[in-house]
Amino acid sequence: MSFNYLTTIIFLPVAGAILIAFIPGLSQRAIKWLAALFTFVPLALSIYLFAIFDRSAGAIQFEEKLSWIPAINAHYHLGVDGLSLPLVILMTFLGFLVVLISWKIDLRPREYFAWLLLLETSILGVFCSLDLLLFFLFWEIEVIPMYFLISIWGTGRREYSAIKYVVYTLFGSAMMLAGILSLYFATGSLSMVEIAQGGLAPFTAVIPVVAIFFLLLTGFAVKLPVFPLHTWLPDAHTDAPTAVSVVLAGALLKMGGYGMIRLCVTIFPQVAQQYAPLLVAFAIVSVLYGAAVTLRQTDLKRLVAYSSISHMGYVLLGIFALGQVSLVGATLQMFSHGIITGLLFAMAGLVMHNAGERDLRKLGGLVRQMPIIAVVFSVAGLGALGLPLTSGFAAEFLVFVGSFTSTVVSGIQVYTILGVLGIVITAGYILWMLQRVFYGPALEQFNGAKDADILERVYMFAFVAVIMLVGIYPAILTDVIKTGILPIMGLLGA
Amino acid sequence: MNLELFLPELTLAAVAIIVILLDLVIPRKGWLVVVSIAGIVVAAGFTIAMWGGSSQAIFNNMLAVDNFALFFKLLFLAIAALVILASTDYVSKFARFQGEYHALVLLSALGMMLMAATTELISIYLALELTSISLYVLVGFLKDPKSTEASLKYLLLGAVASAVLLFGMALVFGFTGKTQLGEIAQAIQALSLTGVLASPGLILGMVLMVAGFGFKIAAVPFHMWVPDVYEGAPTPITAYLSVASKAAGFAIILRVFYSAFGLPQWLSLDWGMLFAVLAAIGMTLGNVIAIPQTNIKRMLGYSSIAQAGYLMVGLATVGFSPAADIVGRSSLLFFLASYALTNLGAFTAIIAISNKLNSDQISDYSGMGRRAPLLALALTLCLISLIGMPPAAGFMAKFYIFSGAVQHGLLWLVVIAVINSVISSYYYLRVVKVMWLGEPASEEKVPSSGALRLALSLSCLGVLLLGIIPGFIMKLAEVAAKMFVF
Numbered sequence: 001m002s003f004n005y006l007t008t009i010i011f012l013p014v015a016g017a018i019l020i021a022f023i024p025g026l027s028q029r030a031i032k033w034l035a036a037l038f039t040f041v042p043l044a045l046s047i048y049l050f051a052i053f054d055r056s057a058g059a060i061q062f063e064e065k066l067s068w069i070p071a072i073n074a075h076y077h078l079g080v081d082g083l084s085l086p087l088v089i090l091m092t093f094l095g096f097l098v099v100l101i102s103w104k105i106d107l108r109p110r111e112y113f114a115w116l117l118l119l120e121t122s123i124l125g126v127f128c129s130l131d132l133l134l135f136f137l138f139w140e141i142e143v144i145p146m147y148f149l150i151s152i153w154g155t156g157r158r159e160y161s162a163i164k165y166v167v168y169t170l171f172g173s174a175m176m177l178a179g180i181l182s183l184y185f186a187t188g189s190l191s192m193v194e195i196a197q198g199g200l201a202p203f204t205a206v207i208p209v210v211a212i213f214f215l216l217l218t219g220f221a222v223k224l225p226v227f228p229l230h231t232w233l234p235d236a237h238t239d240a241p242t243a244v245s246v247v248l249a250g251a252l253l254k255m256g257g258y259g260m261i262r263l264c265v266t267i268f269p270q271v272a273q274q275y276a277p278l279l280v281a282f283a284i285v286s287v288l289y290g291a292a293v294t295l296r297q298t299d300l301k302r303l304v305a306y307s308s309i310s311h312m313g314y315v316l317l318g319i320f321a322l323g324q325v326s327l328v329g330a331t332l333q334m335f336s337h338g339i340i341t342g343l344l345f346a347m348a349g350l351v352m353h354n355a356g357e358r359d360l361r362k363l364g365g366l367v368r369q370m371p372i373i374a375v376v377f378s379v380a381g382l383g384a385l386g387l388p389l390t391s392g393f394a395a396e397f398l399v400f401v402g403s404f405t406s407t408v409v410s411g412i413q414v415y416t417i418l419g420v421l422g423i424v425i426t427a428g429y430i431l432w433m434l435q436r437v438f439y440g441p442a443l444e445q446f447n448g449a450k451d452a453d454i455l456e457r458v459y460m461f462a463f464v465a466v467i468m469l470v471g472i473y474p475a476i477l478t479d480v481i482k483t484g485i486l487p488i489m490g491l492l493g494a
Numbered sequence: 495m496n497l498e499l500f501l502p503e504l505t506l507a508a509v510a511i512i513v514i515l516l517d518l519v520i521p522r523k524g525w526l527v528v529v530s531i532a533g534i535v536v537a538a539g540f541t542i543a544m545w546g547g548s549s550q551a552i553f554n555n556m557l558a559v560d561n562f563a564l565f566f567k568l569l570f571l572a573i574a575a576l577v578i579l580a581s582t583d584y585v586s587k588f589a590r591f592q593g594e595y596h597a598l599v600l601l602s603a604l605g606m607m608l609m610a611a612t613t614e615l616i617s618i619y620l621a622l623e624l625t626s627i628s629l630y631v632l633v634g635f636l637k638d639p640k641s642t643e644a645s646l647k648y649l650l651l652g653a654v655a656s657a658v659l660l661f662g663m664a665l666v667f668g669f670t671g672k673t674q675l676g677e678i679a680q681a682i683q684a685l686s687l688t689g690v691l692a693s694p695g696l697i698l699g700m701v702l703m704v705a706g707f708g709f710k711i712a713a714v715p716f717h718m719w720v721p722d723v724y725e726g727a728p729t730p731i732t733a734y735l736s737v738a739s740k741a742a743g744f745a746i747i748l749r750v751f752y753s754a755f756g757l758p759q760w761l762s763l764d765w766g767m768l769f770a771v772l773a774a775i776g777m778t779l780g781n782v783i784a785i786p787q788t789n790i791k792r793m794l795g796y797s798s799i800a801q802a803g804y805l806m807v808g809l810a811t812v813g814f815s816p817a818a819d820i821v822g823r824s825s826l827l828f829f830l831a832s833y834a835l836t837n838l839g840a841f842t843a844i845i846a847i848s849n850k851l852n853s854d855q856i857s858d859y860s861g862m863g864r865r866a867p868l869l870a871l872a873l874t875l876c877l878i879s880l881i882g883m884p885p886a887a888g889f890m891a892k893f894y895i896f897s898g899a900v901q902h903g904l905l906w907l908v909v910i911a912v913i914n915s916v917i918s919s920y921y922y923l924r925v926v927k928v929m930w931l932g933e934p935a936s937e938e939k940v941p942s943s944g945a946l947r948l949a950l951s952l953s954c955l956g957v958l959l960l961g962i963i964p965g966f967i968m969k970l971a972e973v974a975a976k977m978f979v980f
Binding site for chain 2: 147151171181
């Protein structure tokens with residue numbers, strides 16, 4: 001039997017978490033090094049998988065399948081394809097970097113890193129599971145570490161934000177559970193692959209397929225988030241510790257988009273086509289509403305948080321334009337947003353930490369005290385507004401081209417043009433934010449503020465390198481993503 | 495006469511008597527625990543030896559020895575053992591009557607084992623009374639005003655419930671002329687639809703039996719005793735009531751309704767609907783009222799009302815599914831097993847914490863994550879399991895029971911149930927929040943005895959196992975649900 005790469009990648013972090021939690025008398029240093037080790041190995045392994053991934057075959061690779069619960073026909077079934085592999089890399093990448101970002105945590109570090117590692121396992125599990133029950137299991141586990149991470153290590157109204165996050169997520173997953181149960185009943189199978197291949201046609205009579213589609217979609221829409229289910233996001237982000245914001249924006253939200261493509265589009269192609277106009281409209285509302293609200297924010301982190309709503313609107317647009325290019329674009333946008341917004345949150349966290357201030361109206365002139373942070377923050381900002389040579393440009397360009405030429409939704413050109421307007425607003429709030437934080441007259445209360453130290457420069461460099469790499473040569477990812485999208489296009493009959 | 499088929503029950507009765515007698519002569523009361531546990535292990539050994547054999551009826555068809563009964567017998571024995579282990583800290587505070595305490599726990603377990611096996615109305619009643627009377631005494635064991643009030647309340651309401659049940663049985667007997675469940679089923683099938691409609695007393699009898707059993711399982715609207723009794727009773731007995739007594743109630747309901755009223759289909763659809771409605775009301779009411787509770791035992795009392803609601807989803811599935819379909823029954827058995835482990839774990843942690851604090855107020859649990867990290871972790875795991883979140887047993891149990899319900903057209907009920915799970919997360923997580931986020935009132939550690947730690951680790955291990963690799967127990971539950979004697 002070949003080496004079980006995916007199992008190793010998924011469960012190494014939680015193994016680290018158990019070690020950290022239960023070995024008595026670990027020093028803070030040892031805890032951090034352990035955490036770094038148990039996140040670096042999965043990163044290395046996932047890059048290796050990316051290198052040996054067979055780009056000519058579209059199928060699911062590195063599969064592992066064991067019987068898990070025979071009574072309900074559930075399997076321990078893992079595998080990655082072109083759709084999930086980039087997201088796995090995204091998570092392992094962020095998972096390692098957030099340990100570096102958290103290096104200065106000194107409040108209850110043992111619990112902090114244990115929860116952080118458990119969180120990584122659960123997200124990786126979601127991206128790799130090909131069994132609905134396993135998928136749901138990982139999906140639910142993620143809530144518990146998030147709850148503790150926000151409510152113990154957060155700031156501001158952290159307990160309120162944490163419980164709000166939990167209630168929203170559980171509501172979404174309750175709907176999703178009902179959907180999964182219906183799907184299981186309709187097909188007698190929990191395997192995503194089998195259900196997608198078998199089709200749902202014979203079962204429409206018992207439970208309407210549309211109902212199942214929307215039950216699942218609700219779960220994913222809460223996570224993505226889609227207007228009007230987004231209100232947990234600004235609160236959770238604003239009050240979460242920096243590293244958790246990075247994971248939340250970088251990888252957690254992607255579970256929503258991934259779920260939509262993997263389940264909603266792949267299993268219900270006809271329903272997806274039927275309701276695409278409605279969902280595209282929601283996407284545009286998310287883009288424009290999110291961007292407009294972002295303009296009005298005065299809190300640095302809240303601003304970055306709201307910008308996520310707008311950017312995830314592009315993902316929704318790309319998905320439900322249901323064209324090959326748009327779906328590739330949506331997946332690339334998920335990856336790119338994960339890196340760019342991860343960096344934005346990391347930089348916002350650094351500014352807050354070093355300047356001791358997060359209110360945009362009180363910040364200013366920081367370019368003099370922290371030139372490196374200013375440059376990197378600007379690169380991330382430019383990526384967010386889709387400047388060429390950054391990954392943001394490649395992703396958003398593909399989404400727009402793809403949806404403009406899509407034939408599924410009539411009049412989508414109008415929606416796309418409205419969506420492009422979102423970019424203009426994005427440029428507005430990003431540049432305005434950079435200006436308010438870094439430029440203008442130097443303020444004397446920030447005179448002692450430090451710039452990034454060595455460790456921080458290391459992870460900044462990693463982020464920027466990935467943003468530029470994908471921006472300059474997007475094919476490195478799109479070649480892989482395409483192998484995942486092509487089978488879906490076959491199902492859509494295009 | 496096959497007395498060897500009755501060996502588990504005989505063993506337990508003998509051990510109960512031995513424990514009382516030993517209490518008179520030995521000064522070191524720790525031996526009582528050892529003897530009780532040893533007796534339970536022996537009885538469990540006999541039970542396991544019978545597992546998988548063909549079903550038999552003994553005592554003139556009054557008791558069935560089938561896998562269904564054996565499954566429950568094992569469950570009750572396991573619960574009794576865990577309760578006795580968890581009680582050691584608590585009981586050592588009593589100056590007298592320690593022997594009686596253990597004997598009563600064993601006797602009520604005996605009653606429950608009989609409840610799971612009886613196939614005849616009169617012996618059902620007798621088994622139920624044996625269980626209940628032992629529990630009435632146990633609830634009042636502390637002899638303080640709260641405990642006495644709880645005991646009196648439980649006794650009075652329990653007596654009313656018994657009377658209602660008996661009346662229902664009398665009506666069923668009056669219209670069918672039989673007390674044996676299988677014979678009742680034949681008598682009902684001999685009646686035509688119009689024949690039953692012409693004699694509404696039969697339906698009334700059935701409804702009254704639902705009310706009588708509903709008291710045992712704490713189904714709304716027969717739940718009024720739950721919060722007071724749970725709060726007043728000694729904590730180990732609260733745990734015992736909340737799992738064993740409830741499981742016994744479900745065992746007997748399954749047995750009676752499946753074998754006596756299971757056919758014809760329109761009749762089972764009728765009571766299936768009745769249980770579906772009770773389930774919806776029970777879950778919602780239990781969860782909503784649990785939210786404002788400040789006493790953790792009261793909160794878990796309301797939570798157990800809600801859990802009874804989820805369990806009744808399984809009963810409704812049994813009513814809605816054809817007789818040959820086992821998913822309703824097997825999922826119910828699995829849910830009961832995982833609920834038993836979860837609630838026992840939660841209560842065991844509470845026993846340890848309350849012993850130190852002398853308080854059951856949730857606010858006093860503040861900072862427990864630092865004072866007693868392992869206890870708090872165990873309690874957190876159990877609460878997560880009660881919400882129904884992975885990787886704990888509660889998730890698999892809910893998944894299994896809901897999947898059965900969806901298969902039989904109860905999607906509406908499942909949607910209500912999953913929304914209820916979200917509501918319930920609020921009050922369960924509040925305890926978690928207080929424990930991990932609150933500031934400790936003092937830095938003192940919370941001590942616990944070895945026996946209690948053993949009980950706690952066994953239940954937590956069970957919760958995790960059932961949550962991650964539930965296949966084995968599901969298989970057992972399927973076997974137990976299949977082999978069903980009429």
